Amino acid sequence: MGTSTSSKIEKDFTDLGEEIPENLIGIENKSNTCYANSVIQSLYFCKEFKENLLSSKSLPNSLTKHMQDLFLLMKSSKKKTEVISAKAFIQQVKRLNILFDNENHHDSHEFLIWVLGTLDEELKKVGKSWIEDVFAGKSVTQFICLTCESISNREELFIDLSLDVMQNTSLISSLNSFTKPERMSEENKFHCDYCSCKQEAERRTLIKNTPQVLICHLKRFKYSEQYRRYTKLNYRVAFPCQLRLDNTLEENDGKIYELYSIIVHSGPGFQIGHYMSFVKINEYWIRFDDDYIERADENMIQYIFGSPRDVGSAPCGYILFYRLVNKF
Numbered sequence: 001m002g003t004s005t006s007s008k009i010e011k012d013f014t015d016l017g018e019e020i021p022e023n024l025i026g027i028e029n030k031s032n033t034c035y036a037n038s039v040i041q042s043l044y045f046c047k048e049f050k051e052n053l054l055s056s057k058s059l060p061n062s063l064t065k066h067m068q069d070l071f072l073l074m075k076s077s078k079k080k081t082e083v084i085s086a087k088a089f090i091q092q093v094k095r096l097n098i099l100f101d102n103e104n105h106h107d108s109h110e111f112l113i114w115v116l117g118t119l120d121e122e123l124k125k126v127g128k129s130w131i132e133d134v135f136a137g138k139s140v141t142q143f144i145c146l147t148c149e150s151i152s153n154r155e156e157l158f159i160d161l162s163l164d165v166m167q168n169t170s171l172i173s174s175l176n177s178f179t180k181p182e183r184m185s186e187e188n189k190f191h192c193d194y195c196s197c198k199q200e201a202e203r204r205t206l207i208k209n210t211p212q213v214l215i216c217h218l219k220r221f222k223y224s225e226q227y228r229r230y231t232k233l234n235y236r237v238a239f240p241c242q243l244r245l246d247n248t249l250e251e252n253d254g255k256i257y258e259l260y261s262i263i264v265h266s267g268p269g270f271q272i273g274h275y276m277s278f279v280k281i282n283e284y285w286i287r288f289d290d291d292y293i294e295r296a297d298e299n300m301i302q303y304i305f306g307s308p309r310d311v312g313s314a315p316c317g318y319i320l321f322y323r324l325v326n327k328f
């Protein structure tokens, strides 16, 4: 955690001979709340999320209302950069979910999914929810019976894609293994409705509807039977600034997404460690580390791909936020 206030970011922009493009507000970390601070910054700079949130109806004492208040505080700051406290929002989180009602470290992915789910429920109570409009995509899992060749489809909404990671690979290879066809045989046969019995089959998941904002969660925390706890995979997994998504049903192939935010974890596991977030504003990458904000360069982005030898507690890209830029 940085100790200085946000004066570093002012100096970074003065050195460039430029003005800070929009409010860049740091958030205090008084009790291990970096898991929440990193999620707040990634959602604050998601313009589709922020605009919808600030124009939504909300009930008093709801998570929606507390998040609106927090975002308004960040947005309406007279200073282009300063440090605020998110205490009221965090207290509401603790009141609503016992899991977060302590001073422990938490998994920022678990927190993000809970926030989006809770907002979705609350918005539905007072009108229409826009959470799915922004983040939801639809996947289709196809089962092809290898005896009669019939195809059964199972469709599912997703808010994010949770992807397995392998050493010295990339987001593209994680997406490709997510959509790779798999043989179902022996104990794992598929019940074919046409054959009316269990048969060998091929299973494949593809993306049917692509979301406006694609959240990719890299599964870096893995339960170890040997150590009887979650360990962290520090693997180096490269991710592109521009992603061409080809893991879809043919007619949707080739959509272009642009990376706009990254939540980074450093440390040996989610119970011990630290989160920060990187956000792209205009052409600049900015690093938000609780109350400390600075400009980041491309080298820093490559550094957070992870460790090529899976050693130590390297800073690793953990949650990636991509925004759809066109339909080609």
Ligand SMILES: [Zn+2]
Binding pocket: 145, 146, 147, 148, 149, 150, 192, 193, 194, 195, 196, 199
């Ligand atoms: Zn069949």
